[in-house]
Amino acid sequence: MKRVVYAVLLFVLLAVSVQPARADWGDFFDEDGNLKPGVVDLGEQKVPADWMPDVPAWVPDWIYDGAATYHMYALPSGESVLLPSATTLFFMAMNPRESGLVDASGQINSELALRIQSAGLVAAGANAGEVLAALLGVYLNVPYTKELADAAIRGENAWSVLKESDAWNIFRILRDAMVQDQRNLYLAMFLYSSCQNSPTGCPQALIDELRRRGQCPPSLCPDGNIPGRTPTPDRVVQKCGAPSVTQGKISGTAVKTAPNYAIVTGQDPEKRGVDLQFSLTIEPTIFRYYTLEERKEVNKRCIAPNGSLVELPPPIEVNCKAPNRYVEQEEEVEECVLHEQTFCEQARVLASASLKKSSRDWILNDLAQWYPGATLIRPDWNWRYATGQGCDASNTFRWTLVQEKVQIRDPGFYAMTLSGITSGTPVSPSRSFQIPAGEFDAYLMMTTIIK
């Protein structure tokens, strides 16, 4: 019975699409919903995503890493299908613009085609709100789907909709959706005309696999096969050395740019606050590899009458005198040639400011003696969205954030931190980082009676 249900679902899945797909779903799956030969199964892919919800930077990444999770399939031509996990799908629907589900005008993004299992609810030409409501309701069984979808489309904080007690069980609902699918059968599929347009980008595993098959198209492998990504011949390694990858240094700074002496909000009637500036730089990742290249070389020798080689200082052609014989011979020699390729490593960054422990202790102990009831109001601050970010011509990634008039409530010394996770590069994996970037202070004016 279960098989029949799945067969029906998969039939529906193959028969319905919200938008005409640029690539054919039939290229990925046969009529029974099985993966077709030639499709690359890339397994689970985790990618940093700005639209995933925020937690303080010090929360261990094994509990929450802010990454979106997809199961990914791809064709040798680069088209890819992403199946988001239940939590990723939920957060995509909650942040439809940022996650790329809908475009700036609120329409289902033309870069992707969507297949879902509910023919009844989502028909061709359905609007974005209906599609989101179906994603949330049919797949995830989340309550208040219409309200959630409407809030999400309007760009509002969709969490505000989840007020009633049954909506507070959102994680149990999402877990049940995953358990029901045994974590294998995912809920919705997104088809991208190229992995380059997809949230995961083109994972190294895909490029490796396509290179291995000799099918890597120029759009994915503009430099052809990078030696070293395919196994480097032993002869080259023995003669020249193994290829190497040097990941770029990640560095960050944070400064208070104004005012010189900031005071806490309660004593700052003009609400001047503090201006902060964060900067993160990731130097390019450098991939070095050797090739053996043949070169013609003129070999100059001085031969004695008996045929033996005469050792002479250069220039041999001048120093080689009769009865010896000067011989010039052209030979082909192999030479190790070093190649360097650089890659830009991007990152999802969280800028934080946190009141230092000594200042917290001072407020809770010393200050509380002067002003009974003195307590911490907002000692931790987080900011996510950059003022500017991108890769420059040298493949260096730069991320900057200017945060003006931050209304500091608790006096003391603040440690500023830059943390996050990188996207990795075609030759290096993703990595997480946490960098102490600077500090600033906020003052509290106190009255002292001088006798």
Next chain:
Amino acid sequence: MEIKLSTVKKALVVLLVVFAAIAAVRFVLPMFNTAQAEPEPTAVPDGREAAIAGLTALFSTDVTTGYDAWLQSVCAVSTENGCAFAELFTNWDRVVETKARSEYRVQSAELRKDLGERQVWMVTGTIRDLNTGEEKGGEIPVLVVRENGEWKFDHFLFEQELQALEAEP
């Protein structure tokens, strides 16, 4: 037999009888009327301990004891939703990869929002890496829920969740 009392004595006897009657009504009768006695209201403990217990279980891990033991310790003090939260988001492969062993200690907890059956606590604490001794931590909002009169840990709140809650009247 006739007992004769003076006027003063009569007044004293009347006063004594009235006093005895009042005393009987005030102190003695209630002892025979236990059915109508109102019980002292029992103080319902708030969610502070649940917030601390849940966060401590969530952030304290030991790769050597394994995922099941860790999840069991979290779920023992959590709602079903909180248990699902731990299951959904935890990447145990990362715990194994980093050989994580950590201990969480709470410095303070303050009630941020009281919504009746739900409370938000701002918990300040430190995670100590038992392998390196390194400490990191800070403040985090925690949701606790009262189920059948018992407060349980639900989950730590995402920033967007907290903002939505703060916007509630």
